[in-house]
Amino acid sequence: MIGLFKVKEKQKEEAKNNNARGASAKKQSAGELRLHKDITELNLPKSCSISFPNGKNDLMNFEVTIKPDDGYYLGGKFVFTFQVSPVYPHEAPKVKCKTKVYHPNIDLEGNVCLNILREDWKPVLNINTVIYGLFHLFTEPNHEDPLNHDAAAVLRDNPKQFEANVKRAMYGGFVGQTSFPRCI
Structure with a gap:
């Protein structure tokens, strides 16, 4: 009878140890598993x-750096933070631009206006799609769906002035009353 109690105590102790180990090796959520798959399958542009x-x-939580190789933002370096929810891909990642940039689709706080991050998000989309979408914002900024209305108006009405403003901002100058850090 005493031997039976010792066996039960030993089983309880082993179960307790296994639970403690299991807590440190937490189970991945479905979102983490999908994100891991997306990251291993990334096919990024060289920039x-x-x-x-x-x-x-x-x-x-990760960062993506984009160095446009064409367009107004040629030579710049722009860093974006990604925060992915555990319910990904049913919810779009939260993306912010850490680099202050003069851009019609990115405001001065780093919020990004990209349709696939809002109303057009679908679970079939992935991180690769989002990165290509961000890259596309630098090769073809869109004045029709702006967050920075001033930059959008300049792009629409005076593309040469817009180009000059982008260069001034990327070299660490002022555009209007706003100072930009050098990112080139």
Whole structure:
């Protein structure tokens, strides 16, 4: 009878140890599994790169750097943060531009106006699609769906002035009353 109690105590102790180990090796959410798949299948343009400032153990928060090789923003370096929800892909990632930029589709706080990050998001879309969408904003800024209405108006009404403003901003100058850090 004493031997039976010792066996039960040993089983309880093993279960407790297994639970403690299981807590440190947490189970991945469906969103983390899908994101891992998306990241392993990335096919980025050579002017884009991805990094994980919190280490590879935190896939849900990462940065994408875009260095446009064409258009108004040629030579610039723009960093975006991605925060991915555990319910991804049923919810679009939250994307912000860390680089202050003069752009009709990115406001001065870094909010990004990209339809696939809002009303046109669908679970079949992926991180690769979002990065290409961001890249496209730099090759073809859109004055018809702006967050920065002043930049959009200049792009629409005076593309040469818009180009001059972009260059001035990228070299760390002022556009109107707004100062921009150098990003070229």
